[in-house]
Amino acid sequence: MYAFKLGTTMQKLSAKLFNRLTTGGEIFKFPKKCFGQPAAKTHPHLIQAGEVTPGLTKTEYQQRRYNLMQKIIEKESGTHLDSHIVIIPAAAKTYMTQDIPYPFRQNTEFFYLCGFLEPDSLLILEGKPGSLPDHRATLFVPKKDPQKELWDGPRSGIDGAVEITGVDSAHNVEDLGIYLSHYIRDNKNFMTWYDYSRPAHSTYHGREITQFLRDNNYQYIKNPRPLIHSLRVIKSAAECQLMQKTCSIASQAFIDVMKSSHPGVNEAHLYAKMDYECRIKGAEFLAYPPVVAGGNRANTIHYINNNQIILGGEMVLMDAGCECHGYASDITRTWPVSGKFTDPQIELYEALLEVQEQCFLICGQTDVSMEDIFLEMLALLGTQLKRLKVINSDVSGINIQKKTRQFCPHHVSHHLGMDVHDTDEIPRSVKLVPGMCLTIEPGIYIPANCPDVPKEFHGIGIRIEDDVLISNNGPVNLTAECPKHPSDIECVMKRN
Incomplete structure (x- = not known):
């Protein structure tokens, strides 16, 4: 708790005390x-x-x-x-x-x-x-x-x-x-x-x-x-090491948060666990107010109230990262608090994971921009959503993109570095070159009571986000330590 500032007389006395301290007095020597x-x-x-x-x-x-x-x-x-x-x-x-x-x-x-x-x-x-x-x-x-x-x-x-x-x-x-x-x-x-x-x-x-x-x-x-x-958009070798460090800290913290999840957990407790684990592992603080959204609340993209109970059978979407020595990480994972995906959950999750991994591979192509990855993401996700009958099979052409954006209204990527949404003066149309760091984060959001969508998918919101460094040898997943495959997530959360 902060102390009240002293009155004038006490301030003079405190100044004398400070002089004793700073000049090597008997009390303590700085x-x-x-x-x-x-x-x-x-x-x-x-x-x-x-x-x-x-x-x-x-x-x-x-x-x-x-x-x-x-x-x-x-x-x-x-x-x-x-x-x-x-x-x-x-x-x-x-x-x-x-x-x-x-x-x-x-x-x-x-x-x-x-x-x-x-x-x-x-x-x-x-x-x-x-x-x-x-x-x-x-x-x-x-x-x-x-x-x-x-x-x-x-x-x-x-x-x-x-x-x-x-x-x-x-x-x-x-x-x-x-x-x-x-x-x-x-x-x-x-x-x-x-x-x-x-x-x-x-x-x-x-x-x-x-x-x-x-x-x-x-x-x-x-x-x-x-x-x-x-x-700033091109990271030096030293900056790349710091980016790897902040991403590793956040990845390990996510594992601890997953392990602490259980039916009936409060979103605030998972927030607190993430904050604690990042700091105890060496970060100064969280890079931004995290999203900890259970169940249907995951369909609010920037949900930060983080004050609800997550019920058994629901998933939690956590979007969080930390700042370490001036550099930020930004990760999103979605997992079932019970430790086991339901059939509808894993259907949507694996569809999105395939899209996310394909987008990661696109980063390694020559002459590609974040805008190119976004357009490809819409096409890939649209195909998956048609397969799952979330989008009608007769939708084609540009209408697939429009319809897909209803279920993923945000971009797939942004620059990452000293700021979470880094170097905003650099357009997403700029081609990726070695030294750039970016996120890959497609999502599927199906609100409760969403018309014309199979009922078993209602109320499910999923996002999978990794941090990627473009190198001379291809894209490097800086957050590879953070589990995202369903079997790996369920293994982490397996209780003795």
Whole structure:
């Protein structure tokens, strides 16, 4: 439980106590070097020397910044511009009520470019045409403040930010306005790269950044998100290892959740079990509010109430994943809480599984996009639904696609990475290339009392979702550890 903040007198006393603590008083001696995030000096069990975040080195973050500036300068080659400034704010610390913060998650674009995890920070990149790789990276960070650090934990400060991330320099964020003012004074004919349409930090946007744009008469503004996403969509070798780690954690957690299922279980208990198992296995938190939908509730695609009892004879659809060191997994499995599929359930399940596995194989073909996989999924699923008499046998041509979409209204795939629905600036029509990660997730949803569908299928909703890495040797199922074949699921759930 959070403590109430102290009055003025008590605050002074607590500050004195903090001074004793931080100067090596008799009560306790903190380590000499403290940072606002895990570092090799403070968390050697988690981070190796030279890494900014687990598995990712300063060199990799520097290369990302270089790649962005290179794309910018190449994109604007031939123009009259003399220089470029890129402004990427961190996320703000937000509160659910007075003094009680929401769990913090860093702005992904900021995280990708520097790995700094403290809220209310900001990154500026400056480059000149023809000067690469001689561009400059500057962090603006919350200043050291013993009183605030007593309540909220240590801050890295200017020196710590440079030491952790390897940027060229750092300043207190209070100096941001002065820095931007000097930039306008010293530079003419420059392009500002800033996401003006979706500001990541409303305070900096409404204050220092808007003033900067106003002082420059709102000239030459472009959004860097498309360029950043074109980099993020291709994962490095280190990122692929992190993707495998987060997918393995979630896969193993799913097995434990399946084992804990039983008739009469509350959806909330399965949610809690997933959360616990992911954290205990090394993830920081769940990647998104999970869907834990028993019975007919599985036909609500984004059902997240997770507060009902799952009866014997019903299946549960769970869509869940975790976030580990900044990378997300996204898995869906559907299984009978009794441990045994009924005949109608297994008929629909095996039909969908065949479609899902065929879609996985399509990922290995050349010159294929997620949109191509989606169209193929509709054709494959339509054939299965006709065989099961869910769709009338006389439906043909484009009408099969239309009818199939009534039973699977969502797309079959999306990019995956630092965000669950990753790099949304990249169209699904872009061809898949090695280094991309995506989901394959067809579904069949037949609500209760669905007309013109065999009654035994009513109230059944099924989705099967795996995470796939496109490699030079073909598609790799990152979530292969998570059981999805009916016999494997029933074996996992077999009770002694």
